[in-house]
Amino acid sequence: MDFLSVLRRGCAFAMLLLTFTVPSAQGEEPAMEAVGLTPGSVEHARTLRDRALDGTMAWDIVEALTTEVGPRLAGSASEARAREWAVQRLQRMGFANVRIEPFEIPGWTRGAERAELLAPFPQPLAITSLGGSVATPEAGIAAELVAFESLQALRAAAPGSLSGKIAYVSHAMQRSQDGSSYGFYGELRRVGASVAAEKGALAIVIRSIGTDDHRFPHTGQMRYAEGVPKIPAAALSNPDADQIERILGRGLPLRLHLLLRPQSAPSAPSGNVIAEIVGRERPEEVVIIGGHLDSWDLGTGAIDDGAGVAITTAAAKMILDSGKQPRRTIRLVLWGAEEVGLLGGYEYLNAHREQLGQHVIGTESDFGAERIWKMTAQVSPAGQTVVDVMAELLAPLGIAPGDMNTSGSGPDLVPMVAAGLPSLRLVQNGMDYFDLHHTHDDTLDKIDPEALDQNVAAYVVFAWLAADSTAHFRR
Amino acid sequence: MDFLSVLRRGCAFAMLLLTFTVPSAQGEEPAMEAVGLTPGSVEHARTLRDRALDGTMAWDIVEALTTEVGPRLAGSASEARAREWAVQRLQRMGFANVRIEPFEIPGWTRGAERAELLAPFPQPLAITSLGGSVATPEAGIAAELVAFESLQALRAAAPGSLSGKIAYVSHAMQRSQDGSSYGFYGELRRVGASVAAEKGALAIVIRSIGTDDHRFPHTGQMRYAEGVPKIPAAALSNPDADQIERILGRGLPLRLHLLLRPQSAPSAPSGNVIAEIVGRERPEEVVIIGGHLDSWDLGTGAIDDGAGVAITTAAAKMILDSGKQPRRTIRLVLWGAEEVGLLGGYEYLNAHREQLGQHVIGTESDFGAERIWKMTAQVSPAGQTVVDVMAELLAPLGIAPGDMNTSGSGPDLVPMVAAGLPSLRLVQNGMDYFDLHHTHDDTLDKIDPEALDQNVAAYVVFAWLAADSTAHFRR
Numbered sequence: 001m002d003f004l005s006v007l008r009r010g011c012a013f014a015m016l017l018l019t020f021t022v023p024s025a026q027g028e029e030p031a032m033e034a035v036g037l038t039p040g041s042v043e044h045a046r047t048l049r050d051r052a053l054d055g056t057m058a059w060d061i062v063e064a065l066t067t068e069v070g071p072r073l074a075g076s077a078s079e080a081r082a083r084e085w086a087v088q089r090l091q092r093m094g095f096a097n098v099r100i101e102p103f104e105i106p107g108w109t110r111g112a113e114r115a116e117l118l119a120p121f122p123q124p125l126a127i128t129s130l131g132g133s134v135a136t137p138e139a140g141i142a143a144e145l146v147a148f149e150s151l152q153a154l155r156a157a158a159p160g161s162l163s164g165k166i167a168y169v170s171h172a173m174q175r176s177q178d179g180s181s182y183g184f185y186g187e188l189r190r191v192g193a194s195v196a197a198e199k200g201a202l203a204i205v206i207r208s209i210g211t212d213d214h215r216f217p218h219t220g221q222m223r224y225a226e227g228v229p230k231i232p233a234a235a236l237s238n239p240d241a242d243q244i245e246r247i248l249g250r251g252l253p254l255r256l257h258l259l260l261r262p263q264s265a266p267s268a269p270s271g272n273v274i275a276e277i278v279g280r281e282r283p284e285e286v287v288i289i290g291g292h293l294d295s296w297d298l299g300t301g302a303i304d305d306g307a308g309v310a311i312t313t314a315a316a317k318m319i320l321d322s323g324k325q326p327r328r329t330i331r332l333v334l335w336g337a338e339e340v341g342l343l344g345g346y347e348y349l350n351a352h353r354e355q356l357g358q359h360v361i362g363t364e365s366d367f368g369a370e371r372i373w374k375m376t377a378q379v380s381p382a383g384q385t386v387v388d389v390m391a392e393l394l395a396p397l398g399i400a401p402g403d404m405n406t407s408g409s410g411p412d413l414v415p416m417v418a419a420g421l422p423s424l425r426l427v428q429n430g431m432d433y434f435d436l437h438h439t440h441d442d443t444l445d446k447i448d449p450e451a452l453d454q455n456v457a458a459y460v461v462f463a464w465l466a467a468d469s470t471a472h473f474r475r
Numbered sequence: 476m477d478f479l480s481v482l483r484r485g486c487a488f489a490m491l492l493l494t495f496t497v498p499s500a501q502g503e504e505p506a507m508e509a510v511g512l513t514p515g516s517v518e519h520a521r522t523l524r525d526r527a528l529d530g531t532m533a534w535d536i537v538e539a540l541t542t543e544v545g546p547r548l549a550g551s552a553s554e555a556r557a558r559e560w561a562v563q564r565l566q567r568m569g570f571a572n573v574r575i576e577p578f579e580i581p582g583w584t585r586g587a588e589r590a591e592l593l594a595p596f597p598q599p600l601a602i603t604s605l606g607g608s609v610a611t612p613e614a615g616i617a618a619e620l621v622a623f624e625s626l627q628a629l630r631a632a633a634p635g636s637l638s639g640k641i642a643y644v645s646h647a648m649q650r651s652q653d654g655s656s657y658g659f660y661g662e663l664r665r666v667g668a669s670v671a672a673e674k675g676a677l678a679i680v681i682r683s684i685g686t687d688d689h690r691f692p693h694t695g696q697m698r699y700a701e702g703v704p705k706i707p708a709a710a711l712s713n714p715d716a717d718q719i720e721r722i723l724g725r726g727l728p729l730r731l732h733l734l735l736r737p738q739s740a741p742s743a744p745s746g747n748v749i750a751e752i753v754g755r756e757r758p759e760e761v762v763i764i765g766g767h768l769d770s771w772d773l774g775t776g777a778i779d780d781g782a783g784v785a786i787t788t789a790a791a792k793m794i795l796d797s798g799k800q801p802r803r804t805i806r807l808v809l810w811g812a813e814e815v816g817l818l819g820g821y822e823y824l825n826a827h828r829e830q831l832g833q834h835v836i837g838t839e840s841d842f843g844a845e846r847i848w849k850m851t852a853q854v855s856p857a858g859q860t861v862v863d864v865m866a867e868l869l870a871p872l873g874i875a876p877g878d879m880n881t882s883g884s885g886p887d888l889v890p891m892v893a894a895g896l897p898s899l900r901l902v903q904n905g906m907d908y909f910d911l912h913h914t915h916d917d918t919l920d921k922i923d924p925e926a927l928d929q930n931v932a933a934y935v936v937f938a939w940l941a942a943d944s945t946a947h948f949r950r
Contacts (some may be wrong), residue, residue: 069723070598078597122553123545123775126915214689215774239918243775246542246919299690300598300718390594440601440690443714444721 010246031385036327036470045393045464047363048318052457053397057317059449062310062369066300066444074337075107075268075299082293086273086309086334093317095275095332103272103347105337107265108132110297111229111236115205117143119255121247126237127205128217128298129260131340132224133233140259141166141232147248151188154195162424163200166256167192170207170241178374179367179430185209186220194225196308203258205230207241215239219296220438222342225365225457229293232260268310270294270336272344274341275313277320279328286331286355287467288362288421289316289459292338301432306444308365309334311452315459319467326467328360329418335412338366339438345412349419361473364410365455368437369447370400370429372458377424378407383473386465387424393461394426397454402427424466426458428444490812503669506860510580511945512863520868520939523793527932528846528872532792536785536923537844539564539819542777549812550582550743557768561748561784561809568792570750570807578747578822580812582740583607585772588709591597593617594730596722601712602680603692605664606815608708615734616641616677616707622723626663629670638675640900641700641731642667645682645716653849654842654905658674660684661695668708669700678707678733682716687910690714694771695913696815702761707735736900745811747819750788753797754803754942761806761830762942763837763896764791764934767887774917778908781919783840783885784809785804786927790934794942801942803835810887814913820887824894836897836941836948841884843912844922847874847903847938853882858948861940862899872929877902899941900906901933 032038058419067084072082083100090098108131115127146161147168148154154169169192173185189209196204208218215237224230236244247254279285291308295301316332337345349356361379375394377387384404391401408425409417419421436442466473507513540560547557558575565573583606590602621636623629629644644667648660664684671679683693690712699705711719719909720727747769754760764784770776791807810819824831836854850869852862859879866876883900884892892898911917941948 063721067718067725068596070592070596070718117545121543121545213920214691215918216690238914239920242920243542243545243918246538250542441714443690443718445688445714445717 012071029129035382035385037386037389037465037468041144041465042389042466044322044324045461048322048460048464049393049457052318052453055455056453058310058314058452058456061313062302062306062447063305063444065309066302068153070300071297072293072295072301073109074294074340074343075105075270076109079294079336080269083271083273083336086293090273090275094320095316096278097274097276099274100271101274101348101351103270103343104267105270105340105343107268108340109263111135111261111263112259113261114259115234116257117254118257120252124177124238126215126217127142127234128219129262130233130235131219131221133222133260133262134230135261135263136203136232136259139258141258142255143202145254145256151195154192156222157199160200162196165201166258167196167201167204168244169204170245173209173211173434175211175431175434177429177431178294178427179433182209182434183300189220189235190222191225193222193231194228197228197231201231205256205258206235208235208238210238210437212437214441216439216441218438219298232258234258234260243373263459265459270343272348273334275316275332277326277330280325281327282400283329284358285328286359287328287461287463288331288333288359288413290333290335290412290416291365292335292344294339296339296438298438298440300444301442302444302447303368303436303442304368305338305440307369307447307452311365311455312459314456318456318460319464326464327470328467330463330467338412342411344415345415349415356416356419356421359416359421361424362409362413362416363424363426363462364412365426365459366410367428367430368433369452370432371451372426373429374402374427375399376402376408376425376427379422379424379474380472380475382471383422386469386471390461390465394458397457399426399458420474424462426462428455484708502661510857510860512864512940512943514863516940516943517864519797519799520936521561522796523935523939524868524932527793527928527935531789531928531931532664533785533789533927533931536788537777537781537922538919539679540781540784541777545775546771546772547768547776548584549605549769549815549818550580550625550745551584554769554811555744558746558748558811561768565748565750569795570791571753572749572751574749575746576749576823576826578745578817578818579742579743580818582743583815584738584879586610586736586738587734588736589734590709591732592729593732595727601690601692602709602715603694604737605708605710606696607695608697608737609705609737610736610738611678611707611734611750614652615732617732618677620729620731626667626670629667634673635675637671640676641733642674642676642679643719644679645720648684648686648909650686650906650909652904652906653902656910657684657909664695664710665697666700668697668706671702672703672706676706680731680733681710683710683712685909685912685914688713689916691914693913694773699786700715709733721899731898743797745818746778747811747823748809750791750807752805753800755800756802758804759833761834762803762938763806763808763834763878763888764938765808765810765887766840767810767819769812769814771814771913773913773915775919776917777919777922778843778917779912779913780841781811782844782927783920785805786840786930787934789931791936793931794939801939802945803942805938813887817886817889820890824890831891831894831896834891834896836899837884837891838899838901838937840901841885842903842905843908845907846926846929847872847901848903849877849905850874850899851877851881851883852879853950854897854899854948855950856945857948858897861944861946865936865940872932874901874933895949897935901937
């Protein structure tokens, strides 16, 4: 957005503010009426926002989920426990239509994992399997390491040039507030194994897709390409990758022993947990919020995504307890099996394809537990009227409107957004997100309760206004 | 030290400064002459100090040690490689009398280690064996956890009250600049197992003696008391200890599975590595500096104590290369087997007891890689004259004189100091030291090269002035 449009939008907000604080003012009222928003509705959003800033139950929810369930690997018994935990808690909170929508996913569990440099300087290395990796033989693999400075450099290697070797690939991921660098650098994790296998490699070891300098390797899902041998894939912590690169810098050949013993199963149970506040006028029209219930197995999934579960559940609960029912239904979806390929999102779309047109707008909280600083959306002009009201109420929280032609939504809504669901994104500050993401260190102590409350304040504004309006958000 | 004495000392420094910068000034010169320090000698210390601030080889040394050797557990093949590495490097640097003084120590290696909460909320925990711990049976121990908020509370438990249980002990260690809280809180690690065993416990698990909030358990040596059963002992990371305590707070019984498989051996090789700059007038009189070569096995021993090895080696090398030989011998000792009980220090005293009186003063760098902020000493009045000159030269580095009745020295000199060796301590800022100490995360990337250089500047001043003086430092 350029400066002039920021200014224009700013003026529009000021006028909206006048509309509701000075009853006699003219201007935006007809537009507001056209999307069903009354001054009372906007005032209710403001009240809920301020109440959230005074403190919410979000911290208690993420505390309970990470403590009473802990790690929640997709398809595992702990993810199943998380679903039971959520159903009990949501029922106790008083939500309507609390249920599990179960589905099956491919099973994968980690098993033993270990790496040692055998030469030139024998020492252990901090490593973890990438999600979905095949196993090494029981005795591991011992082979020379061949290094590449990027996925692009690996791609440029000659076919067969890595026969009998282990590929090592580095990169230079940097912090970014919006997390956008994850898309680019994360590709190495997602596709690196098959690229290395095409060159004949026995295995691939990558520098973690992460920005911290602690000895925590970052896991995360990878995929094998069709028609290429499946080779084991793992990530080294950043300090261990530094160590490898210092040794490479001495011009001596490196020999690595790699043992990864994950196990796959044809099928494992997962599911989405759903709870609702049924709309008073248009119960069949649905506004979706939520976070994902599964986590990687290394940490307790506090920032990824216990925080998102907590923020959106707390926001929905505030609306439930507010004494006012929105026109439309607010559907809280705690997604299953997000980490292993957005499987909950795809399953939901399959199960609800017939009602897709009644899903008016959605968003997901899945980028940690820091404050929201930006809102983006891609909606119709009528929808933009509602989004502008949201923006006005969010500005005092330090949330500025961003690109209004970007359909951010959170990962689990990607399948539905691709199928036409309008979406909005409340963008959290992600500068430090990839310090913790997918590591052992993703634990409760990393979360600031006040930042959680700021998130709840934003979600409550979004959910209430989207659900209490009659706007068609589809472009 | 009170304010008036600070002021008095400050005035003495100002007079000293005048003494050497304004040749005609009177005052401290007779005292200086009495301890053999000439204006040229002081000027040489100043020159070396400033040269150090321009950059030293300390970073290269710790980079090489942590990269080319890596972890260096006392008694291991890697500690032996560290000795060979040091001998080659010290010889290549041009030091005299480079040698290993070998000795034998009890052997201990880590082996597999794992802990899982079995009930009420099953989940894995980040744990590590304490150094010297005995093993659990091969299948581990599964038992109820009984919690104590401190070592004092554990001591107060009734005999037999922990029969068939695992003791868990917490504490509230806080950061301190001088690291003095380690003595108090560290006692839990050192003696906790035998205190728990006296109450009948099967094993003990403690909150790590550390100040970080990462999922790194801190290891460190423990000891068994005579006549008490030896039980396995381990530490949980701080976030895992928080998790245990949150669950305890729910009033539900905890059941833990603990598997620790360290192995002990009757004997393993260790040794001190020694290198010298031989004194020009009094070669038999020795000033000792150094750090310890061994490290715990989890990290690469960068701050503990690759940094100390690097700082003191770089300082000695600067003096060696300065073209001036001090009156006395500077002996660089890279101590072996410090972590497992200051064994190198005791062995050195045994081997050199006859020459103890010729060891004029000593110190060790073993408190990380941060800047020095304070100097303490316990020396004779003549020695204090030299220490005051040191203090004058160190003040511009941000190093203030502290208690002059405290015989700090670094751990490996403790046996010799107890036997009468005068000592001085250049106290590093330890606020963050126990974030990394004895963890996987003690790696090179945590070290700031400029802070290392500041340390070298201080050690070069100390070593040169102590060795070029004729002062008797003994009280």
